[in-house]
Amino acid sequence: MPKSKIFKIAELSKSFDETVILDDVSFDINRGEILAITGRSGAGKSTLLKMLGGLIGANSGDIDFDGESILPYADHLVPGHEEIKYMAQDFKLLHRRTVLENLTEALLAFNDSFTEEKVQQLTKIFRLQTILDYSVEQLSGGEKQRLSMARAMATEPQVLLLDEPFTQLDQLNRSTLFDALRAANQELSTTIVFITHQTDEIFQLADRVGVLVKMNLKQIDTPEKVFLQPNNLETAELFGKINVFNEQLLDAFHIDSKKGLIGLRPYHLKIRTKSQKNSLKASVLSCKFMGGYYQVVCELEKNLKWTVHSEHAHKAGEQIFLSFEKSHLIEMNG
Numbered sequence: 088m089p090k091s092k093i094f095k096i097a098e099l100s101k102s103f104d105e106t107v108i109l110d111d112v113s114f115d116i117n118r119g120e121i122l123a124i125t126g127r128s129g130a131g132k133s134t135l136l137k138m139l140g141g142l143i144g145a146n147s148g149d150i151d152f153d154g155e156s157i158l159p160y161a162d163h164l165v166p167g168h169e170e171i172k173y174m175a176q177d178f179k180l181l182h183r184r185t186v187l188e189n190l191t192e193a194l195l196a197f198n199d200s201f202t203e204e205k206v207q208q209l210t211k212i213f214r215l216q217t218i219l220d221y222s223v224e225q226l227s228g229g230e231k232q233r234l235s236m237a238r239a240m241a242t243e244p245q246v247l248l249l250d251e252p253f254t255q256l257d258q259l260n261r262s263t264l265f266d267a268l269r270a271a272n273q274e275l276s277t278t279i280v281f282i283t284h285q286t287d288e289i290f291q292l293a294d295r296v297g298v299l300v301k302m303n304l305k306q307i308d309t310p311e312k313v314f315l316q317p318n319n320l321e322t323a324e325l326f327g328k329i330n331v332f333n334e335q336l337l338d339a340f341h342i343d344s345k346k347g348l349i350g351l352r353p354y355h356l357k358i359r360t361k362s363q364k365n366s367l368k369a370s371v372l373s374c375k376f377m378g379g380y381y382q383v384v385c386e387l388e389k390n391l392k393w394t395v396h397s398e399h400a401h402k403a404g405e406q407i408f409l410s411f412e413k414s415h416l417i418e419m420n421g
């Protein structure tokens with residue numbers, strides 16, 4: 088059965104002054120999914136998210152939310168939509184008030200029994216049980232972030248839009264927040280769209296990821312598909328280092344490049360100390376210990392540097408031979 092769409096974004100374009108930020112962007116967001124939006128700094132991620140929240144308008148195109156256009160018009164005094172909660176990186180909390188007071192304030196419009204039930208539910212989802220009596224000033228960054236999200240979810244919006252929600256958090260707090268957001272997504276059926284620069288956040292949380300490249304959403308698919316089959320070089324690079332074959336190498340290995348570019352991840356290259364059939368001669372330029380592996384940068388020929396992962400340390404100037412399996416080659420558009 089086809090998934091129902093909560094957002095339909097059609098031919099959306101946005102410029103600031105004369106600069107085009109988004110050009111003819113079209114995609115859908117499935118109801119109940121967790122979608123990550125990624126892209127280089129300045130790619131237009133926040134702009135797109137604010138437009139989904141009805142906070143800024145477009146130059147052309149449309150955003151359809153549940154059958155209605157949500158692009159703001161000049162006569163909207165307060166832009167935005169009550170079913171869509173947009174959260175920037177700042178926490179909108181009531182200072183010198185407790186966690187519980189912050190939660191109940193977000194539920195003022197409701198009767199006591201609903202408020203009580205909702206406070207319990209949000210407290211559980213966002214793991215606030217042990218800090219309900221704490222004043223906001225006593226909270227850690229992660230706790231503030233969770234309380235801020237719980238407040239945003241109080242009125243049961245259909246969509247939560249999060250602009251880089253994990254950046255200020257350490258690993259443990261990020262992990263707690265991943266769990267909380269997954270619980271909110273499942274228990275409250277909230278559609279979540281979040282912006283990130285971190286691949287681990289995409290893999291941990293997202294059902295799909297959309298990649299903004301050169302003013303457009305160049306690819307939107309499962310994290311696995313986008314990682315394994317990026318359709319362009321910039322997308323591949325957002326997911327980690329990739330070595331690109333030049334024409335001589337393509338010829339030498341009889342590799343046919345239908346889309347234009349062929350790449351290979353550093354961990355799909357093996358370092359040998361002796362020449363083998365179909366191996367590439369290279370000279371080590373530098374070697375860095377990275378925790379689980381050594382990152383070796385080597386020169387294959389003048390102006391062609393590749394990165395390789397190795398189990399062992401290598402010395403600058405050492406001659407090495409690189410081998411690979413053709414099944415690991417990644418075809419991309421330039």
Ligand SMILES: Nc1ncnc2c1ncn2[C@@H]1O[C@H](COP(=O)(O)OP(=O)(O)OP(=O)(O)O)[C@@H](O)[C@H]1O
Nearest residue numbers: 103104108126127128129130131132133134135284
């Ligand atoms: N209100 C505005 N007026 C003029 N230019 C703007 C405005 N808002 C954003 N921009 C510009 O639009 C471009 C895209 O900005 P945006 O914040 O959407 O990018 P981003 O992908 O979210 O970046 P980052 O990852 O660095 O947060 C940037 O060049 C930014 O300077």
